[in-house]
Amino acid sequence: MSGQRYIRAGQDTTKRLYYISIAAVILFLILLSRLWFLQFIEVDRLRVMSENNRLRFIPVAASRGALLDRNGKIIVNNTPSFSLAVIPNEVKDITYLVENISRIIGVDREELLSRWTKSKGRAKYFPVVLASGLTRDQVEYFEENRLRLPGIEVEVKPVREYPGGTFSSHLLGYIAEVSDKELDMPDFSDYNPGDYIGKNGIERSYEKYLHGEDGGRQIEVDARGRYLRTLSENPPVPGQSMELTIDLDLQRAAEKALGDKAAAVIALDVNNGEVLSFASSPGFDPALFTGRMPPEKWKSYLEDKRHPLENKALKGQYPPGSTFKVITALAGLSEGVIDEHTTVNCTGEHKLGNATFRCWNKKGHGRIDLKGALRESCDVYFYLLGEKLGVDKIADYARRFSFGEPLGIGIDGEKGGFVPTSAWKEKKTGTKWFKGETLPVSIGQGYLTATTIQLAAMTAGLATDGKIYRPHLVKRILDREGKTAREFPPELLKKIDLKAEHFRLVREGLLAVVNEPRGTGAAARLYEVKVAGKTGTSQVVKMKDGKNASSYQFRDHALFIAFAPYEKPEIAVAVVVEHGEHGGGAAAPVAGQLLRKYFELKGVIKRTEPRVEDEDGDEESGGGD
Amino acid sequence: MIDRRLLTNFDWKVLALILLIAGIGVLNIHSASASYKLVGLPYSLKQFYWLVIGSGLVLIVCSVDYHILEDFSYWFYGTLLVFLLLVLAVGRTSMGATRWIHLGFFSMQPSEPMKIVIIMTFARYFARNHAVNLLGWRDIWKPLLLLGLPALLIAKQPDLGTAIMVCLVAGTIILAVGVRWSLVVSMVVSSLPIIYVAWHYLLRGYQKNRILNFLDPERDPLKSGYHLIQSKIAVGSGGIFGRGFMQGTQSQLRFLPEQHTDFAFSVFAEEWGFVGTMILLFLYMALVLWGLHVASRCSDRFGTLLAVGVTAMLFWHVVINIGMVIGLFPVVGVPLPFFSYGGTSMITSMIGAGLLLNISMRRFMF
Structure with missing residues (x-):
């Protein structure tokens, strides 16, 4: 080999190579500083991103507490419901899958496909529920054909099972997905979108007990979102069950008695305030609110004149009508305005200044004492009594019976009714209270309003010589073993300090209402047990002779209050039938049926064929001009 | 052809350096492909075979005087x-x-x-x-x-x-x-103007996308930009000491694209951290500086330029591959020499290494 062939590299080249080396080192240092930036400075941010890549949180809802009646019978429970879900990233052929599912469960292919399409954009490992409420046979089929239908999964979820139809919907409420508005509330700050929450009734008010604590699983997924393994699991804590004060059988009887009328019933244990039944009719179907509400159904709810979405027992405020005469009478006795012998000559009307106030009985009741005035619901007697007492005295006694304030039954949204006073009127309108305005109040009309709960509480107070226990719906909250976790003992709300003698006189009047000839509440009579009660009719419009007087929404409300047994009272009942017209005709029979059921359940009355209707069911109508 | 003088001038240390890089590469491929469904031989084993074949090529290339190549x-x-x-x-x-x-x-x-x-x-x-x-x-x-x-x-x-x-x-x-x-x-x-013409007439849609995504990775985070973002996440989440061998979640759960080939470095960075990447970078830098040293001490012009060229080839592969993985350059399909999985890349790099050793050992020939 001869070296001469090759040209030697020059000095310049060496120098240039030196510069190139420096340039190379600089480029390496740039790479290194970028690595330093990523791995030193950005490490925390990028680690979080890396964790977010692979970690997913799958919430597991806690099973909700059950609702039991006072005897431990289940009212609302959770039942396992089987639903069919598909996991998007395991599905190979969706058309084939949908065709098969559609054939087995009989749901339209388009509907299944639309549910599938709606899931687009969600994480691919998240099961998409295509159908729920599968039968055992369907579940079996899908379990057997899992391999043939890749991607399907049968899920078991506890589902809230309501007694069915519209039963007790206002009392129980319903659950549905938490709304955006609720998510902003401090009470529900722990909730996540998609969680279920009580929306109404007991489900809402006792949410914190019933809900339990949701758990969850942290899972690891790969780049395709496929489930790899569970990293940690936080099991949900089931919600606490509650034993209500409601008697399921009595509640059924109450709703049956109300039928499809717009009405409310409250039955109380007079000795402790436990609510034995709480009904508002018509009800709604809670299942529709939990799932998808068909628009036409929603429309029909809104357009129904009977307002099925209104909780009439909780929020309905009605002039108490003649049922209020109980309080006017007690006020008169206690203030010494009347005694049991005081009589009034009822001519069918009472004149005050230029105004004429009519008795419901245009012919007049003639000379009548307190017992007779209560029995036959004579308005004139109470006009005169009210006139002597004045509105503020009446208001004072009404307040003592907890009119004008919510009683705290335990469901959110309870109303308190209204008790007018002269001071209120002057403050509101700037004009003085007229005597003529007192007269309607003394027979439970005018500005005065009360809730069904208040009427029941008033009745309980009368029956017990003045003791009003706070009406409540929950007896106790149970822990997971079924033991008492929290009890709600009776709470004496009011002790109305009046003479026992006066209570007795009014009670006698009420006994006569139901049991004596010409009594207005004969429809509530039981032969085995002595029932005392009072009818009432509350005016919806003042002038009845208008052309609309006969149309539904202008008809008077019918009311009835009762307690029994007369000698040793246990139960108080208040019934309001909206636009039922006559307390004795529309409301008293409801109370009668309810009381009959109550004593049947107690074994006091033997179960018999439905009772034949009574003879003298006099009716009344009250109100002044 | 190989006389004793040539053998004494053989840079054993450099060969060891290359084999060290390639050895780390094989281990890294083992980790990167651990999550793959296995078809035939494992990637790490195949890479090892390529490494053996490549080492043989180094010896063959060394045995022929590089001056012949000029002709x-x-x-x-x-x-x-x-x-x-x-x-x-x-x-x-x-x-x-x-x-x-x-x-x-x-x-x-x-x-x-x-x-x-x-x-x-x-x-x-x-x-x-x-x-x-x-x-x-x-x-x-x-x-x-x-x-x-x-x-x-x-x-x-x-x-x-x-x-x-x-x-x-x-x-x-x-x-x-x-x-x-x-x-x-x-x-x-x-x-x-050439770039302008290239942009409008030569580059394919996906190539343009890669460049645009490099300039703005969030532009299309689920498609082309995805690779870049996931690679940066992998590198950065490695931190100082890394997640540990076969412990990188980005790679083991396959959030990285082509993680045993072009993106092998991000697997390595995630699992070995800054300590690992710094060491690997220094190994490459040592190789490049030695290559330039070989070029400058070579006494003939062809040998010098050949050494510069081969060194440049290795250097630019390293810079562009790592630069791409850490988001300094757009995503272009360039493997990391001796490190990424692939026979072609291994053979080319080994031939290059052979040429450098060849030039180095014959520096005293005349």
């Missing part, structure tokens, strides 16, 4: 150019690119050996056509033509990574030969 350079060049034209005419298409041709009993990808052949061609050209002064336009249009023909053919395949690589390597040789500043400036200026 054959143009022949090699001509043959490969024909092959590149054949690829265009009758090549096999896979994944949208036509890079392979069938040669009866085996298939080949002529763009890969072209990386080395263009080095030989340039080394020979500048060794023979030695300008007294720095290079000007007059001296350079012929080599630019030699470069342009294969570069365009490769870019047309399309294989943007290799085309850029060929240009960078050739450019580095020109810099080593010495070039006038005015020429550099005018080349940059004249390249602007």
Whole structure:
């Protein structure tokens, strides 16, 4: 080999190579500083991103507490419901899958496909529920054909099972997905979108007990979102069950008695305030609110004149009508305005200044004492009594019976009714209270309003010589073993300090209402047990002779209050039938049926064929001009 | 041919350096492919076989005096150019690119050996056509033509990574030969319209997307930009000491694209952290500086330029691959020499290493 062939590299080249080396080192240092930036400075941010890549949180809802009646019978429970879900990233052929599912469960292919399409954009490992409420046979089929239908999964979820139809919907409420508005509330700050929450009734008010604590699983997924393994699991804590004060059988009887009328019933244990039944009719179907509400159904709810979405027992405020005469009478006795012998000559009307106030009985009741005035619901007697007492005295006694304030039954949204006073009127309108305005109040009309709960509480107070226990719906909250976790003992709300003698006189009047000839509440009579009660009719419009007087929404409300047994009272009942017209005709029979059921359940009355209707069911109508 | 003097001049340390990098590479491929569904031999084992074959090639390349290559350079060049034209005419298409041709009993990808052949061609050209002064336009249009023909053919395949690589390597040789500043400036200026033409007529949609996504990775975070974001997450989440061998979640759960080939470095960075990447980078830097050292102490011009070219080839692969993985450059398909999985890359890099050792051991020949 001869070296001469090759040209030697020059000095310049060496120098240039030196510069190139420096340039190379600089480029390496740039790479290194970028690595330093990523791995030193950005490490925390990028680690979080890396964790977010692979970690997913799958919430597991806690099973909700059950609702039991006072005897431990289940009212609302959770039942396992089987639903069919598909996991998007395991599905190979969706058309084939949908065709098969559609054939087995009989749901339209388009509907299944639309549910599938709606899931687009969600994480691919998240099961998409295509159908729920599968039968055992369907579940079996899908379990057997899992391999043939890749991607399907049968899920078991506890589902809230309501007694069915519209039963007790206002009392129980319903659950549905938490709304955006609720998510902003401090009470529900722990909730996540998609969680279920009580929306109404007991489900809402006792949410914190019933809900339990949701758990969850942290899972690891790969780049395709496929489930790899569970990293940690936080099991949900089931919600606490509650034993209500409601008697399921009595509640059924109450709703049956109300039928499809717009009405409310409250039955109380007079000795402790436990609510034995709480009904508002018509009800709604809670299942529709939990799932998808068909628009036409929603429309029909809104357009129904009977307002099925209104909780009439909780929020309905009605002039108490003649049922209020109980309080006017007690006020008169206690203030010494009347005694049991005081009589009034009822001519069918009472004149005050230029105004004429009519008795419901245009012919007049003639000379009548307190017992007779209560029995036959004579308005004139109470006009005169009210006139002597004045509105503020009446208001004072009404307040003592907890009119004008919510009683705290335990469901959110309870109303308190209204008790007018002269001071209120002057403050509101700037004009003085007229005597003529007192007269309607003394027979439970005018500005005065009360809730069904208040009427029941008033009745309980009368029956017990003045003791009003706070009406409540929950007896106790149970822990997971079924033991008492929290009890709600009776709470004496009011002790109305009046003479026992006066209570007795009014009670006698009420006994006569139901049991004596010409009594207005004969429809509530039981032969085995002595029932005392009072009818009432509350005016919806003042002038009845208008052309609309006969149309539904202008008809008077019918009311009835009762307690029994007369000698040793246990139960108080208040019934309001909206636009039922006559307390004795529309409301008293409801109370009668309810009381009959109550004593049947107690074994006091033997179960018999439905009772034949009574003879003298006099009716009344009250109100002044 | 190999006498005792050559053996004593053999850079055993450098061979050890290369084998160290390649060994780390095999381990890393083992981790990167741990989550793969296995078909045939494991990737790490196959890479090990390529490493053995490559080491054999190093010895074979070393045994032949590199001066002979000077004579054959143009022949090699001509043959490969024909092959590149054949690829265009009758090549096999896979994944949208036509890079392979069938040669009866085996298939080949002529763009890969072209990386080395263009080095030989340039080394020979500048060794023979030695300008007294720095290079000007007059001296350079012929080599630019030699470069342009294969570069365009490769870019047309399309294989943007290799085309850029060929240009960078050739450019580095020109810099080593010495070039006038005015020429550099005018080349940059004249390249602007070329870039414009390339953008509008030469680059495919996916190539443009890659460049746009590099400029703004959030532009399309689920498609092309995804690779870049996931790679950065992998590298960064490695932190200082890394997540540990086979513990990187980004790689083991396959959030990384092509993680045993082009993105092998991000697997390594995630699992070994800054400590690991710094060491690997220093190993590569040592190799590059040694290559330039070999070039500068070589006594003949062809050998010097050949060494510069081979070193530049290794250097630019390293810089562009790592730069791409850590978000400094757009995503172009360039493997990391000795490290990424793949026989082609391993053979090319090993031939390069063989040439450097060859030049180094024959420095005292005359």
